[in-house]
Amino acid sequence: MKAPILIVRKLPAAGMAIFPFILLKKQAYKGDTQIINHEKIHLRQQLELLILPFYILYLFNYFFNLIKYKNHYLAYRKIIFEQEAYDNEHDLSYLKNGSWFSWLSYFKWTI
Template structure:
């Protein structure tokens, strides 16, 4: 289910997946198939890790990448979950063929 909320989506981002919802900053983004696919990839990651462990791993890896790259934006782009989503966001059929724990390939 997709909701529009400029208050839930962090500054500098256009969307966020918080299982089982996708929040977008603007209503026009509902037509952005690539963005929606990106967020759906995150929903699948969250589901396969039973939600809470996903968030723990996500933020732990973000902190590790911050130390590694000394840049929040580089850290964010290099989180394995984000690397999988960005790499495959344009393949609108990706989720049909994606195997479990595919994010591990991007670690």
Template sequence: MKWRYPVLVVPSLPANGMALFPFILVKLEKSRFDEAMVRHEIIHLRQQIELLVLPFYFFYLINYLYNRLIYKDHFEAYMNIVFEREAYANDAFPDYLKRRKLFSWAKYFKN
């Protein structure tokens, strides 16, 4: 599949995939063709655009640190970052990026 954003293979990447505007970085060559993974990262790119890129990274880190205090576990803290919650909840849906509304990640804040 042809993507709008460049997908680069970075074997030394500490994660399987990562979005660093305007690039999608993947650890493995085969991941370039994993539509759910690439869609997950595109959701992050859209989030970055909404927050004017640099503030996204700040809010991502603050949300992670806050979650780390609550959950005391890296994985739980990561999985409960609002940006990750949106991306994981929707990366399996091919039409999500077409129907996604601005700031959709905001509804993933827990009550």
């Protein structure tokens, strides 16, 4: 998947995926295969959910986690989409070999 990369210096994170773009905080991150792969995983997740539902689920999951854990960083890391991306960002063949909708396996129905 070839995604256009934009440099956004005031980005609050190293990288971010907003379909169809990958946003990076620094030009140097263009060469960071881990960050790029992480964001490409998010782009596929967005496609799987036809884009808008991804953002709704992402925010819902974050706010649910924030109430549950009362900690921004933990709430962010427990987002199902982030779990899939972080778990597989080192595997550069993940998008080619991995199953679609794998983020569903991270869904926990407990409070």
